[in-house]
Amino acid sequence: MFYGGYGYHGSNFEQTYHCYPASFFDKPHLEGGDKVIMPPSALDRLASLHIEYPMLFELHNDATQRISHCGVLEFVAEEGMVIMPYWMMQNMLLQEGDTVHVKNATLPKGTYVKLQPHTTDFLDISNPKAILEKTLRNFSCLTTGDSIMVAYNNKQYYIDIVETKPASAVSIIETDCEVDFAPPLDYKEPEKPQQPIVPASKAPAEDQDANVKDEPKFKPFTGSGKRLDGKASKQQAPEVHSAALSAPSDSNKRANQQTAARASTGATNSTRQKTGKLVFGSSASNNKEPEKAPIKEDESPKKDESKFQAFTGKSYSLKR
Known part of the structure; x- marks a missing residue:
C-alpha cells in the first residue's frame, strides 16, 4: 500500500515528490543522462532496505498514466522534491511542481x-x-x-x-x-527518375523503322551463270529487280518474270545441245529422243570404230 507525503511502507521504497527541472538548481550535467537527485531522507530509507545495486526507480505520472525509469545520482535535493532532466519531464508530460510517484525497481x-x-x-x-x-x-x-x-x-x-x-x-x-x-x-525515400512515356501509336512505327534499317537488303536472282564445259556463257540470265518480286499485289510482273526465266533456260539448253556436250537434267532430252543419222552401208566399219560412242562396249561383273 502506498502512503502519501513522505512515509514508507514495508521493504519497498515508494514516495511522492514534486518534480523540478535541473536548470532550476544549476545542474546542467543532469541533461546528459537519466539520473535524478533525491532528498537525503530517501537515502536513509534505502540504506535500511535490502535494495539491489545499482539503484533503479520507476517513475509514474498519475495524471497522464505515463511510466518511465531512471537512476539516482545524488541525495542532496530539498525534502519533498526531486530534480529531474528536462527531457525526462517531457517524456512524462510533467510540468514544474507536478507530483510524481517514485518506486524502487529491479x-x-x-x-x-x-x-x-x-x-x-x-x-x-x-x-x-x-x-x-x-x-x-x-x-x-x-x-x-x-x-x-x-x-x-x-x-x-x-x-x-x-x-x-x-x-x-x-x-x-x-x-x-x-x-x-x-x-x-523525417527520412524520405529518394525518388526514382521517371522514364518518358512513349505513346502506343508511335512505338510500333519506330520499332518497324529500326527493324527495316537493321535488316540486310536481299536481291534475288542476281549473279552470273557458268557452263559445265568451262566455256564462257554466251547468254546471261536477265537480272530481275528485287522490288518487282517483293510487291505481292503485282501478279502480272511475276508471271512475266517466270516466262522470261523459262525462255532463257530453254535457250541455254538448246545452245548446250548444239555443242554436243552432255546436259544433265535437260527437258529436251527427256521429252524427245534425238534422231539418229542413217548409217550408210558403203561406209567402212573401221571408220565407225574410230569414232567414240558413249555408253557402248562390253559389260563386266565383279563376281568371278
Missing part, C-alpha cells in the same frame, strides 16, 4: 535495443556510434516509448526507444547490448 539486463532518430542530422555526424556510446554511459536504463536526448557540438538530438529486449524496460549497466537503428522520422 530491471533485467538489456540484450537488444532499437533506436530511431527524429531527424537525419544525427546520421550526418562523423561517428554517431561513438557519440551514442559515450552518451549511454550516463544512462542506467532504457524504457520502450521514451525519447532520450543526445547532446553533441552544441546541438541536441532526440532519439526514440522503439524496442528493448528482453523486457519493455531494461538495465544497460555493465552489459553487452546489441543496438539497431530504424530510419529517421
Whole structure:
C-alpha cells in the first residue's frame, strides 16, 4: 500500500515528490543522462532496505498514466522534491511542481535495443556510434516509448526507444547490448527518375523503322551463270529487280518474270545441245529422243570404230 507525503511502507521504497527541472538548481550535467537527485531522507530509507545495486526507480505520472525509469545520482535535493532532466519531464508530460510517484525497481539486463532518430542530422555526424556510446554511459536504463536526448557540438538530438529486449524496460549497466537503428522520422525515400512515356501509336512505327534499317537488303536472282564445259556463257540470265518480286499485289510482273526465266533456260539448253556436250537434267532430252543419222552401208566399219560412242562396249561383273 502506498502512503502519501513522505512515509514508507514495508521493504519497498515508494514516495511522492514534486518534480523540478535541473536548470532550476544549476545542474546542467543532469541533461546528459537519466539520473535524478533525491532528498537525503530517501537515502536513509534505502540504506535500511535490502535494495539491489545499482539503484533503479520507476517513475509514474498519475495524471497522464505515463511510466518511465531512471537512476539516482545524488541525495542532496530539498525534502519533498526531486530534480529531474528536462527531457525526462517531457517524456512524462510533467510540468514544474507536478507530483510524481517514485518506486524502487529491479530491471533485467538489456540484450537488444532499437533506436530511431527524429531527424537525419544525427546520421550526418562523423561517428554517431561513438557519440551514442559515450552518451549511454550516463544512462542506467532504457524504457520502450521514451525519447532520450543526445547532446553533441552544441546541438541536441532526440532519439526514440522503439524496442528493448528482453523486457519493455531494461538495465544497460555493465552489459553487452546489441543496438539497431530504424530510419529517421523525417527520412524520405529518394525518388526514382521517371522514364518518358512513349505513346502506343508511335512505338510500333519506330520499332518497324529500326527493324527495316537493321535488316540486310536481299536481291534475288542476281549473279552470273557458268557452263559445265568451262566455256564462257554466251547468254546471261536477265537480272530481275528485287522490288518487282517483293510487291505481292503485282501478279502480272511475276508471271512475266517466270516466262522470261523459262525462255532463257530453254535457250541455254538448246545452245548446250548444239555443242554436243552432255546436259544433265535437260527437258529436251527427256521429252524427245534425238534422231539418229542413217548409217550408210558403203561406209567402212573401221571408220565407225574410230569414232567414240558413249555408253557402248562390253559389260563386266565383279563376281568371278
